[in-house]
Amino acid sequence: MKPVVEALLAALGPELVLAGEAVPERNRADWSGLPPTRPLAVVRPRATEEVATALRICHAHGQAVVPQGGLTGLCGGARAGAGEVALSLERMAGIEAIDPATATMTVMAGTPLERVQAAAEAAGFFCPLDLGARGSCAIGGNIATNAGGNRVIRYGMTREMVLGLEVVLADGTVVTSLNRLIKNNAGYDLKHLFIGSEGTLGVVTRAVLRLQPRPRCVHAALCALASFAAVLGLLQGARARLGPMLSAFEVMWGDYYRFVTGRMPHVRAPLDRDHALYVLVEAQGTDEAADGQRFEAWLEAMLEEGLLADAALARSLGDVKAFWSLRDAAGEFRQVLGPHFSFDVGLPTGAMGDYVAACRERLLTELPGITALFYGHIGDGNLHIVAAVAGADPQPKEAIERAVYEPVAARGGTVSAEHGIGTTKKRWLPYARSPEELALMRTLKAALDPKGILNPGKVL
C-alpha cells in the first residue's frame, strides 16, 4: 500500500477511505462516456474538517486528488485516474439552513440538486438551477462547473446563484466565506475563482445559494418558424414584450424535431413536422389570469407580425410538460442514437443561424451517413449539437470535432458554453482563449496549487 493511502487510513479510518479493489463502482466512471478507471483510493469525508485532513495529507505526499460530486460531468472533469485519489463529497449532503428574510439557503456540497430544489420549494421559494441530471448531480459539482441549464435567460448561470462558498485549498486550508449578502464589496470576491474552475483551484464544501420567489404560474408556447431571422425577431419580441417574465427560449432545428418526434415513441409532435425551426417559449408569472392574457396577446402579436409559421399555446400544465418533453428528449439520445458526440458550443446569437448552416453542410459533406442534430438555449447564445456516424466504430472523433469547432472559432464563439473543459475539450481550449488568457489561468493555478495536486491535467 502506498504511504499516502496508509496515512489517509490512519487519519480517517477504513470507513472513510476505500483503497484498491474496495473502490466502489460509482467512483470509477462518470457520464462522459470515457472508459472506467480505478483510482488508487476513494476518500468520503463527512465534514469540512475531514476534507481538510485528506488534502493536508495528500499535499504533504504530493498526491494527486480528484474531487467528485454526482459524477454526471460530460467532459471527464471528475474522472480519477489509476494513480489518483478520488475525494468524493457524496456523504456531505444536506441543507444546513434556510433564511427566509434574506432568501438564502446554506447547503453542503454533496447535496443532489433535486434535493436543493425540493427544499427551496418547501420553504416557499424557487431554485432556478435546473438540468437533466438533477436527480444525480451534486450542487458542489454544479458550482465547480458553473452549470447552466434551461432558465439561464432569466436567472443566469449557477455563478449568479452563489452568494457564499466554503472551500478547502490544496494544502488543506479551509476558507470559509459563507456570505449571505447580495452586495459585499469588502475586498476581492473570492468565490468567483472557484466557481467554474472544475476543482482545479480548491474543493467546494459548502455554499450559500440565493433563492428566488416562487413563480405563481407558467405559460408556454411551441412556435414553428421558417428562418433563423424569424427566430431572432421572435426573441427580440419576447424580450421587449414579455420582459423579465421570459424564462426559457429553446430552439430546435427541424432535423432535431423530426428525429425526436419520429424516433422516440413517447414524444408527440404538437405541430407539423416539416418546419425549418421550432422554438419553445416559456414565461413565469405572478398572476395566472393577467399573465396568461399577456402571454397570449404576445403570441398573437408575433403571428400578426408574420414571424410565426404556426404556434401551439399550452392550455394546461400537461401541455407545458409535453412541450418540454420535446426538449428533454435530448437526455435519451444515448439509448436511441448509440455512441455519439455531444457539444455545447457558444456563439454570438446573431451568428448562430449561419453557423448551423455551415457546420451541418461540412458534417454532411465530410462524413457521409452522419446524424447531426442542432438545438439549444439560443437566448443565451448556447447551441447543442449531437452527432454520430451510423455504424462507425470507432467514431471519426477528430473529423467531427474539427467540423464543429473550427467554424466556432472563426465566429468568435466558445468551445464550451456550459459543460466545461475537463479533459475531453482541453485540446480545443486555445480555440476560445488567447495565449495571454491561458498564461493567466496558469498563474492562478500555480499560486493556489503550487504542487499541482488538485485535479491535475483537467482544464489546463
Place this chain on the structure above:
Amino acid sequence: MKPVVEALLAALGPELVLAGEAVPERNRADWSGLPPTRPLAVVRPRATEEVATALRICHAHGQAVVPQGGLTGLCGGARAGAGEVALSLERMAGIEAIDPATATMTVMAGTPLERVQAAAEAAGFFCPLDLGARGSCAIGGNIATNAGGNRVIRYGMTREMVLGLEVVLADGTVVTSLNRLIKNNAGYDLKHLFIGSEGTLGVVTRAVLRLQPRPRCVHAALCALASFAAVLGLLQGARARLGPMLSAFEVMWGDYYRFVTGRMPHVRAPLDRDHALYVLVEAQGTDEAADGQRFEAWLEAMLEEGLLADAALARSLGDVKAFWSLRDAAGEFRQVLGPHFSFDVGLPTGAMGDYVAACRERLLTELPGITALFYGHIGDGNLHIVAAVAGADPQPKEAIERAVYEPVAARGGTVSAEHGIGTTKKRWLPYARSPEELALMRTLKAALDPKGILNPGKVL
C-alpha cells in the same frame, strides 16, 4: 526628474505624461474628502497599447501606479500619493460597438457612465447601472469597484453587467478577454478577478457590457410604515406579487425623511413627516395599462393587509421623479450637513431593523449632538448611514466608526456593501473577512503583481 518619469516621457511624449507642477488639479483629489495630493506624474494614454507601455516602464522601475477613472470614489481608492504615478484613463472614452443581436456594448474604460446610459438608450436598450455620480464616474471605475446603485435588486451589481474585459497586468501584459457570450465555461472566468479589486490586480481598459431591454413604463409608490417588521412584510409582498418587475425598494428611516424634507427646500414631503419608516417602491414594466393596474392592485393589497400606515401612488413621471428626489437628496448632504462620514454597510435584511436601533442608540448616547441618518437599498441588504457631530472639528472619526462597524460585525454584516475599501476602510476589513480570506487575497495579489506596483496600500 526621476528616471521613471524620464522613461515615460521618452516613450509616450509630453502630451501624455505630465509631471510635477504640471499635474492637473483633477488628478489630485477624489470624492473621499481626503486632502489633495500631488502625484509624481500623470500618464493619460489614449489606447490600450499606451497603457501597456506605461505599465511596462513602471514595472521595470518598480514604480507605484494608481489607476484613475472619474475620481468619484468615496474611499480613496484612486488617490495617488506624492511618490506615485497616476494612470488616468480619461482619454480612453468612447463606445466602440453596440451589437443588437447579442444586446452588448463594447466600451472604453474612461467613458463616463452617463454616456454609456445614453448610448444604450439611443440603441433601444437600457443600461441598468445608475448612481449619483453618473455624470462624472467612468465605467472602468464602476467595474474596478463593482459599483452598486439603485437597481441592484432587479439587475444586480456592475459585475452582473460585464461579459468581457480587457485588462493590462502589472508587467504590461495585455489580456484581451472581450467575451460577448452570456455563457462561456471555457476555462477560468478571469474577469471576476478584476471586477471589484479596485485596480490592485490589473488596469481595466475595455469592457463588453450586457444591455437590457428598455422598460416601457415605470410605476412607483411612496409608503409610510410603522415598524421594520412591516417593511419586511412589504418587501416579501413586493417580491411575490410584483415579481421581477420590482426595480427598487429604497427605505428611509423617519429621521432621514424629516431631515431632507425639513432642511432641503426643494424636496417636498408627499406624506406626513411623523412616520417611523418610508419606502420608495419602483417597478419597471412592459405594458403601461396592465402593469399600472397590477402595481395599484398590489399597493391596495398591502394596505388591506395592514402593512402600510399611508401611501402615495405616483400618477405621472413627475411624481416618480419627486419621490426619487427624496432619496437622491443624499447626494447633497455635504452642502447641508458640512463635513460628515458616510457609510455603506451590508447586513442580512432580517437583522437590519435591530441593527439600526442599536447603532442609533449607541451614536446618540456616546456622541451627544450627533446627526445620524439611516437609509438604503434594503432589498439588497445595503444600509447607508450619514453621521456628523455638529460643530466638532475634527469630527470624532474613531468613535463614530466603532459605533457603526462593531454592531455590523456582531451581526455577520460587511463594512462595505458597494463603495469598496480603498484606504479609508482598510482598517475595518478584518471585521468582514477572516484571516484565511485575507491570506488568500494576498496570495492573489502576490501572484498577479509580485512587485506590488499596482495601487499599493489599497484594499490590503
